[in-house]
Amino acid sequence: DFSVRLEMKGNDELAQLGRAIQTLANDLAYLKQERSEFLASISHELRTPLTYVKGYADIARRPHLSEEQRANYMAIIYEEAEKIEKMVKDLFELAKLEQHSFQIEKQPTNLCSFLTKLCEKLRPAFQEKSLSLVCQCPGSVMAAIDRQRFEQVMINVLDNARKYAFSGTTVAVAVHLQKQGIVIAVSDEGTGIPPEDVPRIFERFYRVDKSRSRTSGGTGLGLAIAKEIVEAHGGTIAARSEQGKGTTILITLPEG
């Protein structure tokens, strides 16, 4: 009986091992699929600006163009090259963040003064679109943040608010202390996001309106980068939105 029990135990362990190998194989297949989809997205995203660069460079070198025409073509080439540069920079940043091969340098920071200063710095860009940018913070809220990277998070989120807010409205950054920690809410009154797209905006390359975002210079990577950084701080990032009304991005951070 003992040997039967041992054999059963042996079989059990083998079966367990078999299941573990199957799970690993499934994970590997999923990662492989994800990697090829990611590579396909990168080539797709880079192809469009490259097509413009190539096309306009070809036209710009034709003889008998006026100075003005040539300058126009050159300006388009420059703009598209800038988009490629931003995309490559963002991709590099995201790759570093996802491999966790970056050192996060947290320093105790008064979030209120940090955010107030950042709002001051960004306000002129908002005023250009007749938007007011307000920062509401209860005085002194301490958090351990990597200032440079957290500034990147706020810039990415605020840049979207600036792009999608209706002209003449207010974009608000509000800090609250709640049970789950510090909550930073960035609210805009603007186009909003359709409900089915809300959970997807933190995915790499995800854009609600591809053509509109392209003209406004987005890479579709800003929120994916923001998510990686916030999570590296032990925080969370989420969106609430109502189409045609506006969007609120909620960032939580541990206190301290």
Ligand code: ADP
């Ligand atoms: P992008 O570089 O295109 O802005 P993001 O990752 O920052 O990429 O954002 C992804 C998409 O989420 C945007 O293209 C846009 O469709 C949507 N989005 C993000 N923030 C807002 C907002 N405040 N209002 C409306 N749509 C937004």
